[in-house]
Amino acid sequence: MTRSKPKTRIQQRNSEAILEAALEVFSQAGFRGATLDQIADRAGLSKPNLLYYFPSKEAIHAALIAALLRVWLDPLRELDAAGDPVEEILAYVRRKLELSRDFPRESRLFANEILQGAPRIEGPLVDELKPLVDEKAAVIAGWMAQGRLATLDPHHLIFSIWATTQHYADFDVQVRAVLGPGHDPFSEAESYLLTLFRSSLTPRSSN
Amino acid sequence: MTRSKPKTRIQQRNSEAILEAALEVFSQAGFRGATLDQIADRAGLSKPNLLYYFPSKEAIHAALIAALLRVWLDPLRELDAAGDPVEEILAYVRRKLELSRDFPRESRLFANEILQGAPRIEGPLVDELKPLVDEKAAVIAGWMAQGRLATLDPHHLIFSIWATTQHYADFDVQVRAVLGPGHDPFSEAESYLLTLFRSSLTPRSSN
DNA sequence: TCAAAATTTGACCTAATGGTCAATGAAACT
DNA sequence: AGTTTCATTGACCATTAGGTCAAATTTTGA
Numbered sequence: 001m002t003r004s005k006p007k008t009r010i011q012q013r014n015s016e017a018i019l020e021a022a023l024e025v026f027s028q029a030g031f032r033g034a035t036l037d038q039i040a041d042r043a044g045l046s047k048p049n050l051l052y053y054f055p056s057k058e059a060i061h062a063a064l065i066a067a068l069l070r071v072w073l074d075p076l077r078e079l080d081a082a083g084d085p086v087e088e089i090l091a092y093v094r095r096k097l098e099l100s101r102d103f104p105r106e107s108r109l110f111a112n113e114i115l116q117g118a119p120r121i122e123g124p125l126v127d128e129l130k131p132l133v134d135e136k137a138a139v140i141a142g143w144m145a146q147g148r149l150a151t152l153d154p155h156h157l158i159f160s161i162w163a164t165t166q167h168y169a170d171f172d173v174q175v176r177a178v179l180g181p182g183h184d185p186f187s188e189a190e191s192y193l194l195t196l197f198r199s200s201l202t203p204r205s206s207n
Numbered sequence: 208m209t210r211s212k213p214k215t216r217i218q219q220r221n222s223e224a225i226l227e228a229a230l231e232v233f234s235q236a237g238f239r240g241a242t243l244d245q246i247a248d249r250a251g252l253s254k255p256n257l258l259y260y261f262p263s264k265e266a267i268h269a270a271l272i273a274a275l276l277r278v279w280l281d282p283l284r285e286l287d288a289a290g291d292p293v294e295e296i297l298a299y300v301r302r303k304l305e306l307s308r309d310f311p312r313e314s315r316l317f318a319n320e321i322l323q324g325a326p327r328i329e330g331p332l333v334d335e336l337k338p339l340v341d342e343k344a345a346v347i348a349g350w351m352a353q354g355r356l357a358t359l360d361p362h363h364l365i366f367s368i369w370a371t372t373q374h375y376a377d378f379d380v381q382v383r384a385v386l387g388p389g390h391d392p393f394s395e396a397e398s399y400l401l402t403l404f405r406s407s408l409t410p411r412s413s414n
Numbered sequence: 415t416c417a418a419a420a421t422t423t424g425a426c427c428t429a430a431t432g433g434t435c436a437a438t439g440a441a442a443c444t
Numbered sequence: 445a446g447t448t449t450c451a452t453t454g455a456c457c458a459t460t461a462g463g464t465c466a467a468a469t470t471t472t473g474a
Contacts (some may be wrong), residue, residue, distance in 0.1 A: 006236075008420080008421095008471090008472090010471080011421095028324060029241055030236075030237045031237035031238055031240070032236060032239055033237055035462085036461070036463085037460090037461075037462095046423055046424090047463085048422075048424085048463085048464080049422050049423070050419070050422060051464085052420095052422075056463080057461095058395075071303065074414050087303060092363070110324055111322055111377070111378075113238075114377070114380055114381050115315055115318055115377055115378075116235060116236060116240070117235060117327060118380045121438070122380070125380075125381060125384040125385070126384050129384065129385060130385050130387065132386050142244070148464090150406065152399060152402060153399045154393060156396060156400075157399070158373075158398075159374060159382060159385075159405075160371045160403060163370040163373075163374035163378075164366075166365045166368045167370035170321070170322055170417085171229070171318075171366075171370075173260060173324055173325045173329070174332060174336075175366060176327065177325075177333050177336065178337050178340050178362065178366075180337065182402075184321060189363060189366075191360075192363035192364070196359065196364075197407075199357065199402075199405075199406060200402070200403050200406040204406075215441095215442095217450080217451070218443085218450090218451090222417065242430080243432060252450070252452085254433085254453095254454050255435085255453060255454085256451075256453070258433065258434085259450095259452075262433095263432080264431095264433090272455075349463095396428075
């Protein structure tokens with residue numbers, strides 16, 4: 001069913017080079033801002049050659065988005081209902097921040113897409129993301145009902161984790177401009193965010 | 208010194224129509240994704256007529272960015288060292304969220320710009336934003352030193368306020384897709400964010 | 415080694431886009 | 445009423461961008 005995977009050595013190599021180049025370009029310029037020439041240049045291929053591997057600009061973008069969504073949702077999937085509530089959520093924050101640090105281009109690609117109204121991913125958003133979030137929100141709500149977490153809206157808790165962690169990838173330029181030189185935004189963010197969320201998630205009254 | 212303000216009635220009206228249209232288009236498509244034809248259409252003018260009022264696409268964008276920065280920084284300016292620390296910061300959160308609710312296009316325009324590496328606003332970022340943030344961060348640090356606020360990195364506190372509040376404008380599509388129908392994201396966000404920040408800002412030990 | 419299949423590219427096409435300009439139409443001022 | 449300034453536009457231009465294609469080159473497998 002799922003063909004499309006490269007077969008030959010040469011296809012493997014070039015497809016990867018194209019996707020790598022496209023990620024760089026799309027994440028920095030957005031869909032319309034990116035050009036096939038830029039992508040081809042970066043991939044070290046001619047434009048017609050690039051179009052030998054992918055039928056269109058859209059197709060390249062779609063391939064990136066598909067790969068992205070898979071990676072992007074993993075950290076949330078790992079949230080374990082059987083674990084310690086506060087530590088589970090903090091671990092999620094940590095994983096999400098690592099993703100921002102290690103895959104900033106993917107984060108920006110996603111941000112670009114959402115910003116422009118998500119014309120190319122509204123489907124997956126509703127079909128994949130929403131069910132997963134609803135499921136995990138229910139887990140969190142369960143913890144809260146047991147008094148093992150401070151009471152907060154679970155959906156918005158998740159939003160605020162996304163917002164704060166992705167901010168360091170998406171707004172990297174701004175963060176660095178404001179902090180000035182001599183800072184490591186991501187390592188500072190880690191201790192800050194863990195403190196922030198720990199203090200608001202830890203239940204106030206003793207059990 | 209500062210001329211450039213429209214003089215005649217007709218100039219006033221058309222300049223405003225252009226900026227309004229441009230805000231709509233730029234915020235939705237980014238700089239490169241926006242076209243003069245789209246802007247002209249929305250403004251109800253012909254393209255040459257549009258270029259009679261602004262010399263270039265760049266100029267329109269620059270005008271928007273300049274106006275934006277002014278509005279964008281105001282809420283932070285209002286943070287008052289003489290007020291109650293927790294309430295001052297919560298009021299800032301509230302103002303910032305209102306800005307996201309009432310001016311989502313401005314928020315997205317800004318986000319687009321930063322995402323693409325801020326090629327057109329790195330100057331103001333360093334010259335205006337950084338000093339203001341540093342000043343207010345010092346105020347907050349002062350409050351913390353007096354034990355009137357829980358201890359947190361002030362710069363990152365500000366970042367997390369930006370991130371969480373702007374998220375509701377910039378990622379509006381995603382938020383609504385995940386929440387599903389029947390929600391008012393902004394009003395939910397208000398109570399969530401106030402709770403979140405109040406619980407992490409309120410000092411733990413009694414004074 | 416040699417034909418078949420896969421890969422690469424120069425040349426080209428069409429549509430879109432930012433911008434120009436001379437000419438026309440509307441206002442404003444005297 | 446007439447003239448000068450302001451506003452508007454149709455036609456046009458150069459460049460860029462996504463995409464096609466036939467021909468050439470390279471790789472693969474018998």
